Amino acid sequence: MSANLPGSFAMVPRGNIREIVVQRILGAVIRGEFPIGHRMVIQNLAEQFGVSATPVREALVELASIGIVENLPNRGAVMREFGVTQIREIYQLRRILEVEAVRMACGNIEPRLLANLADEFTAIKKETRDKKWSQKTVDLDIRLHSLIAEHCSSTRLQDELRRYNTLVQAIREVVDNERQAQEIALSDHAEIISALQSNDCDKAAATMEQHIRNSAMLVENLMLERQQNK
Numbered sequence: 001m002s003a004n005l006p007g008s009f010a011m012v013p014r015g016n017i018r019e020i021v022v023q024r025i026l027g028a029v030i031r032g033e034f035p036i037g038h039r040m041v042i043q044n045l046a047e048q049f050g051v052s053a054t055p056v057r058e059a060l061v062e063l064a065s066i067g068i069v070e071n072l073p074n075r076g077a078v079m080r081e082f083g084v085t086q087i088r089e090i091y092q093l094r095r096i097l098e099v100e101a102v103r104m105a106c107g108n109i110e111p112r113l114l115a116n117l118a119d120e121f122t123a124i125k126k127e128t129r130d131k132k133w134s135q136k137t138v139d140l141d142i143r144l145h146s147l148i149a150e151h152c153s154s155t156r157l158q159d160e161l162r163r164y165n166t167l168v169q170a171i172r173e174v175v176d177n178e179r180q181a182q183e184i185a186l187s188d189h190a191e192i193i194s195a196l197q198s199n200d201c202d203k204a205a206a207t208m209e210q211h212i213r214n215s216a217m218l219v220e221n222l223m224l225e226r227q228q229n230k
Contacts, residue, residue: 017051019166021059024049026170029068029082040069040077066167084220087171091216094164095209098145101161102192102208105151106201117144118193125186137182138172144189171219181218188214 025045028034045056060077063069067086069077120140127133142165149161188211195204 017055018058018062021045021049021051021055022062022166023170023173025059025063026068026167027174029079030171030174032082034079036079036081038079039075040079042076062163062166066163068167084223087220087223088216090164090167090171091212091219094168095212095216097157097161097164098148098212099205099209101152101154101157102148102196103201103205104153104157105148106196106204107199108151108153109147109196111197113147114193114197117147118190118197121186121190121193134182137186141185141189142169144193181215181222184214184218185211 025040034040040060042053042056042060046053049056060069060071064071064077068080068082070080071077117140124133124136124140127136145161145165149158152158152161188207191207192204192211195201195207
C-alpha cells in the first residue's frame with residue numbers, strides 16, 4: 001500500500017519523465033509538504049506518479065546532487081531541511097554561476113541573437129499584463145539565461161547552471177510568479193542585453209549580479225509572507 005503523498009502529486013505525462021518528476025518533487029518540497037527526515041520511498045513515489053521506479057530513482061539522485069535530499073545508509077533518500085536559509089544559499093550560488101557565465105559569454109554571442117531578444121523584450125513591455133503575458137515573460141527569461149549559458153565556453157559551468165536553474169524554476173513556479181518580480185526582471189534583462197550588445201563585460205556582470213540579488217530578495221520575502229499566512 002502506498003503511503004499518503006502530497007495531493008499536488010498528479011500522474012506524470014509522457015516526455016522527459018525524470019525532469020518532470022524532479023520538478024514535481026521540488027514543488028512539493030518548496031511548499032513544505034515533506035517534513036525534515038521524511039523517507040522518500042521510490043516505489044511509493046513511482047506508484048503515485050504512474051511511472052516506473054527508474055526515473056524516480058534518477059530524480060532522487062539529481063535532488064541529492066543539489067542538496068534537497070540526503071542518501072543515508074539503510075534508509076535511502078530522506079528530506080533535508082528546506083527554508084529561507086536554503087533559498088539564500090541557492091541564490092548565492094546561482095549568482096556566482098550566472099555572473100561568471102555572462103562575463104565569459106560577453107563578446108561570444110551573435111549580435112543577431114541579442115538584437116532579436118532585445119526586440120522581444122521591448123515588445124513585451126507594451127503588452128497587456130495577463131496570464132499569457134506572464135508565461136511569455138518566463139519564457140523570455142529562460143531563453144536569455146540559456147543563451148548566456150550556451151555561449152560561456154565551459155561545459156562544466158553549463159552543467160552547474162542547468163542544475164541550479166532546475167531548482168530556481170521550481171522555486172519560481174511556487175513563490176515567484178508575482179507581477180512585481182516579473183516587472184523587475186524585465187528591466188534587469190533589458191540592461192543585461194544592452195551591456196552584451198555593447199561588449200561591456202563589467203556592466204553585464206554587475207547587472208547580472210544585481211538581477212540575481214533582486215530575485216533572491218523577492219523570493220525570500222514571498223516565502224516568509226506565505227509562511228506567516230499559513
